[in-house]
Amino acid sequence: MIETEVEGDVRTVRLGRPERRNALTPAALDDLAAAIDDADETVVYLTGAGSAFCAGADLDAVAELDDENQARDFARRGQRVARTIETAESAVVAGIDGAARGGGVELALACDVRVATPAATFAEPGVTFGLFGAWGGTVRLPEIVGRGDAMDLALSGRALDADDALRTGLVSRVIEEPRTVAAEIAGNDAAAVRAVKRRLRDDADREARERREADAFAKLVVERADDLRARRREEE
Known part of the structure; x- marks a missing residue:
């Protein structure tokens, strides 16, 4: 499901499950972390195959989480992937074309640069079906867009188009070909890119907040397991 290719100083990591809008299973999360962790290129370009960036967690996998420990572990697994992106030596650029939902938004939030297409x-x-994104989203979203816009987006469940995402700071550019931004960054001095990323990423510890996020998510998953299974059957 996770596809990688290297061209010059850019490693492309593609979520390759277009028939499910690149929804991520636990195994795919592990593979994604490995693909990022293995990179020694100046830039990693993270994108999705087909018409979506990423639909987030695979709801089939979430519906199989039978107790709070399993649900908490799943949340922590996604958080570890997000931190792998955040702490990678390479600069990580998210190229977002089509839908980013839930965990897909959260993985994009962990990237250093987010670039969207007009689509x-x-x-x-x-929140519309009794859960919330728990891969670090409640931590990173207000840091990036501010608490007001974060509350609006997370509490309403509404979708933002590319222009709204640009206005809030969720993305930094809206262009037809986001990969050109990855190439632009890769054209700079690799050591300087790494040094700048380290300095800009130097912030306070957030792991305690992420643990509380995972605990809250786990409780909701267990309470709504039957509803989740029914929702998946309706989507099939």
């Missing part, structure tokens, strides 16, 4: 849309829809 990109963003939403945290979990």
